[in-house]
Amino acid sequence: MEKVIIIGAGGHGRVVIDTVFSNPNLEVIGFLDDSDIESFLGISKLGKILDIEKFKEFKFHIAIGNNSLRKELGEKVGVKNLVTIIHPTAYICRDVKIGKGCFIGTNVVINSKSKLGNNIIVNTGSIIEHDCILENYSHLSYGVLLGSGVTIKEKAYIEMGEIVKRGLIVERDIR
Structure with a gap:
């Protein structure tokens, strides 16, 4: 333990x-x-x-x-x-890469070939579609939906309920 x-x-x-x-x-x-x-x-x-x-x-x-x-x-x-903490209700595809110190909350979905850096927060009910990249220290609030191939740059914050359309690169906070 x-x-x-x-x-x-x-x-x-x-x-x-x-x-x-x-x-x-x-x-x-x-x-x-x-x-x-x-x-x-x-x-x-x-x-x-x-x-x-x-x-x-x-x-x-x-x-x-x-x-x-x-x-x-x-x-x-x-x-x-750093220790990564993942809620048991989260669904994470087998080929997803998750760094150190991340928090993956209740009912989160992270789909194939997505990559999460270090010290990231993915809050309750967020969905990360396939081939997404979340850079170090980024933060998805509750119920965020990332379309396929989205990149969230270092330290960017995405507010609850936001939808980020596929293929976009987010370099700053979305509120």
Whole structure:
């Protein structure tokens, strides 16, 4: 069983923790957050985000929606120390490539030959059609639909319910 520390205790952090509970191969040992929250969903706060240095022997998942902050923390932790968390209801084709530190939420579909970089968020009910590329630190909100062959560039955010037509390259946030 892999032990992981979650960085972030906001709404997305709670969703990530709940997803870990449904994965028998992962165990959350605590979370780091700068808020006054001391525990949630039975998981205790271990310290502030800057306390990462105290836990170098552990693996991390960065449960923060802000792409720039997620990138900064991911670089601080190091890609090899990031854990990808996938909800058991997600359908992912066998030839899909998924990087480190990604979050794949409830009822997500990722179709053939798509590639996800590191530290990406794909939220509830999003669909990634075949041959898509999501670059590092990108973020799909709830219910996003990517047509086939779409490329989402590094740190781009796609707002809930957006439809990105096939073959497009998205270089900046769509809100």
